[in-house]
Amino acid sequence: MAGVDADPLPAVHFRSDQSIGDALAQLTRVLRDAGIDTPQRDARFLLRGLLGLDGAKLLSCSARALGDDAERISDAARRRAAHEPVSRILGHREFYGRDFIVTPDVLDPRPDTEAVVEAALGLIKSRGLSQRPLSIVDVGTGSGILIVTLLAELPNARGVGTDVSQAALEVARRNAASLGVKDRVHFVATSGLDGCAGPFDLVISNPPYISTGEIDELERDVKDFDPLLALDGGADGLCVYRKIAQNIVELQRPLMVVLEVGSTQAEAVIEIFSSAGGQLIGRHKDLGGHTRAVALEIHL
Template sequence: MAPKAYAAGLQLAGVSVRDAMAAVARSLEASGIDGAVRDARLLVLEALGIAATDLLRDPERRLSVDEAARLAAFARRRGAHEPVSRIVGTRGFYGRTFKITPATLDPRPCTETVVEAALEIADREGWRETPIRILDVGTGTGALLLTLLAELPKATGVGTDISEAALAVARENASMLGVAGRATFLTRRTLDGIEGTFHLLVSNPPYIPTREIAALDLEVREYDPFTALDGGADGLDIYRALAHGLQSAVPEGWAVFEVGAGQAKAVAQMLRSAAGAAAPPEIKIWKDLGHHERCVAVRTHC
């Protein structure tokens, strides 16, 4: 039986939680979903509005008609390779929960490398208890900016994005995390029109070469916004634009960029060339947990 037909045929009303979870896991496995058992568990929790402990406490509880319909709908969506995070509408990032929508990129664990790098820099510069200003270019959900504001209690920040819908999500996340009073959001693509100067710039810009987007995993190419992926012919368009105005926006501080596979050296060279200083600027590169060069940082100075 075809995976979608199997998922569409799930009959879960009156079924125990244990058996419903097993049936969803089988349907996801038939659809070629890796981690089907894990995903089935997450979808059951969301569809029934219960905690993980409830699964252990009462696995024989029977699903109502409404719960069964909701879970079957979730299973159909996951069977079509829609990410669980998009089905439930949230993503965990650096120990916090962020709302996501079709207007935003889905923050991924590798992007936490940018946070780690920025906090390492903050410790080095003595910024933990300092009222620094942070700029997040391409903020999306606000994951980078809002995480840093939560970790750096004296900091304030500006998040920019070309999508008004994404900025609305970022504002909502700022409120949920209790940092809305220290965050401002603007509709911008690059550094043009950004007023004032900053101590720290962070960015996870679009960096996939246009021709490679069609070959990305289905869960990325079909569900992440195209504009949040498309980095131009070589994937480096936004880095060029940001490097050009970096010295004005961050006259003395650090800029930290997420980069794609194999892009770290090219981005580092771009930042060196744009610095225009007699002495080459300090450049640091961080690897993610998969040992890929994921983050490039440059120290700017007058």
């Protein structure tokens, strides 16, 4: 993670006798001065997470003193002012209505990635496969958000998650356990689908797709805190897609594929998988209106 220690953390102090309401106002000012795009929202999320309060309680308890939580809030304020994402400070992130553990070893899940889940579930439901014992593999599983979410939504399915990072796989295992699907998923340390014979009915992936030359241009929240392995997709951002397509050819089995893609990469990814026998069967847009997931069927 390049640059995390490049700048000293700003000096921020909250007092034990300070009220929650005053702390919220101060934290908002600190984050605004640090150039955070959403200072008030982030201040609320941090205080809610650190104090264990929902939105209504945060307001109703505004006169309560911070007490022993003042030091933790001071530390969190310094970290967010240095552009560390809220989810990394709190150690968890909501995704598709579930709470996932997030550590420095995994990509911070984005709401746009829910397009992959929607695309996969839509495809499965439209074909009447929701109750079938499907076999699903998640390439580059990271925190496990995709495979764990799909298994939680499809109680008869089983899955495999692969990743080159052992540390990421440990986070995925923790998430699978905490969300009740650990007995239906197996995690494998490997590149792509190497060593995974299947058979699989569905391949899903949110692979690294930022081109190497663009990494330094990313926002600090991303380039300084997301693992480089989860961002760098090679010279053109498409290296991992080619790897997955080649693995699918080696499997020699018809299957479905749902992939997250960069906002301008859909056509290039579709072309890569067309060469592997793929036929486009769906595109799904993210919250910004960009094609964020493509669904294909592979006929070998």
